[in-house]
Every structure is written in C-alpha cells, then in structure tokens.
Amino acid sequence: VQLQASGGGLVQAGGSLRLSCAASGRPFSIYAMAWFRQAPGKGREFVAAISLSGGATYYADSVKGRFTISRDNAKNTVSLQMNSLKPEDTAVYYCAARLTYYTQRPGDYNYWGQGTQVTVSS
Numbered sequence: 001v002q003l004q005a006s007g008g009g010l011v012q013a014g015g016s017l018r019l020s021c022a023a024s025g026r027p028f029s030i031y032a033m034a035w036f037r038q039a040p041g042k043g044r045e046f047v048a049a050i051s052l053s054g055g056a057t058y059y060a061d062s063v064k065g066r067f068t069i070s071r072d073n074a075k076n077t078v079s080l081q082m083n084s085l086k087p088e089d090t091a092v093y094y095c096a097a098r099l100t101y102y103t104q105r106p107g108d109y110n111y112w113g114q115g116t117q118v119t120v121s122s
Helices: none
Strands: 002-006 009-012 017-024 031-038 045-050 057-059 067-072 077-082 091-099 116-121
Touching: 002 091, 017 031, 017 091, 017 116, 031 067, 031 077, 045 067, 045 077, 057 067, 077 091
Parallel strands: 009 116
Antiparallel strands: 002 017, 017 077, 031 045, 031 091, 045 057, 067 077, 091 116
8 A cells, every 4th residue: 555645734833734644555444544753863653543444543642632533444545633733743744554453563564654744833
C-alpha cells in the first residue's frame, strides 16, 4: 500500500489542523492505521491508531482529548483532527499502516507516508 499524507502547516497555539492520509494499492480495510510524529532531535513517537473497521481508537496520553483519529474505508483515507494545539506538538507527522492489529511501535509498521510538517507557534 502507498500512503500520501497532507494537511500540515503553521498554526498558533490553541488552533486546529486536520491531517489526511490517502492510501492506494491493496484493500485499505485490511490495515490498521496510525499516526506518528517526530520532532527535531527526537525519535519517532506514537500519536494515535485506529483499528481495521474504525471501531477502536488509541491515543498517546499527550494528545488524548485533543486529537481524534478516524478512517473512511470507502475512500481509503485516514484523518487526524488536531485541536487545542500546543508548541510541543510541533513535529513531522507520518501516517503508517500494518496488517491486522495496531501497535505503538514504529518498527512494527511496514508502510509509511512521506510526512507532513506541523508547526505550532506560541
């Protein structure tokens, strides 16, 4: 599966952004999908994940209550709605896919989008 992320940008603290990830290739519904992020000088960090059907979602504690992950299997897309953004959310955000169930470990994901920059100013 090929992944294409979009929707990043520059926003002030407290603002919102919506990231999207479009998938092509094998049937989308067989993949658990996740978003990770990587800030300068840091490792890749789990942000959120969603199950194959979209019935279950998982979040890092740092974004719980502010971010919402969703998917549309008919349109082969997964989205990340980010509200109440903070400067510490600044990072390159990546969508990722793996067969069957989700994990929080970046190394478990086989497919990655190219990343989209999110910058939150204070």
